[in-house]
Amino acid sequence: MINKKIDVIMIDPFDQSISRVDLEENPVGLTLESLKKIMQCRTIDVVNLGADVILVVDDEGRLINDNRWFSLGSNTFAGRCILANTNEDGDTITCDRTVEEIINLTKFLEEGYSEEPFMEFIAL
Numbered sequence: 358m359i360n361k362k363i364d365v366i367m368i369d370p371f372d373q374s375i376s377r378v379d380l381e382e383n384p385v386g387l388t389l390e391s392l393k394k395i396m397q398c399r400t401i402d403v404v405n406l407g408a409d410v411i412l413v414v415d416d417e418g419r420l421i422n423d424n425r426w427f428s429l430g431s432n433t434f435a436g437r438c439i440l441a442n443t444n445e446d447g448d449t450i451t452c453d454r455t456v457e458e459i460i461n462l463t464k465f466l467e468e469g470y471s472e473e474p475f476m477e478f479i480a481l
Contacts, residue, residue, distance in 0.1 A: 370425035
């Protein structure tokens with residue numbers, strides 16, 4: 358079976374760019390290694406933004422002192438991120454948003470910006 362590519366949006370706060378990139382997908386889906394390579398990170402996490410839109414984030418981004426930050430809507434993120442969609446099976450698929458839509462929702466934060474990481478535990 359031939360590998361195919363999915364078209365996603367990369368938000369890169371280091372060079373303050375938002376662009377479309379192709380990720381190679383093997384027969385069983387996107388590989389963790391392909392995501393980590395393009396994002397230049399060691400670990401990832403997926404944030405569900407609603408309406409079948411996901412943001413793949415650098416899971417250690419908030420812990421790295423010299424990382425660059427951006428806001429997307431009312432949320433802040435650190436490091437490079439990938440914006441994509443999911444289908445009814447939960448598979449990552451081509452992003453249906455335009456770069457212009459994401460540019461209008463994104464603000465790159467000044468160099469040196471940081472937030473103190475915290476954890477909150479709520480008793481059930």
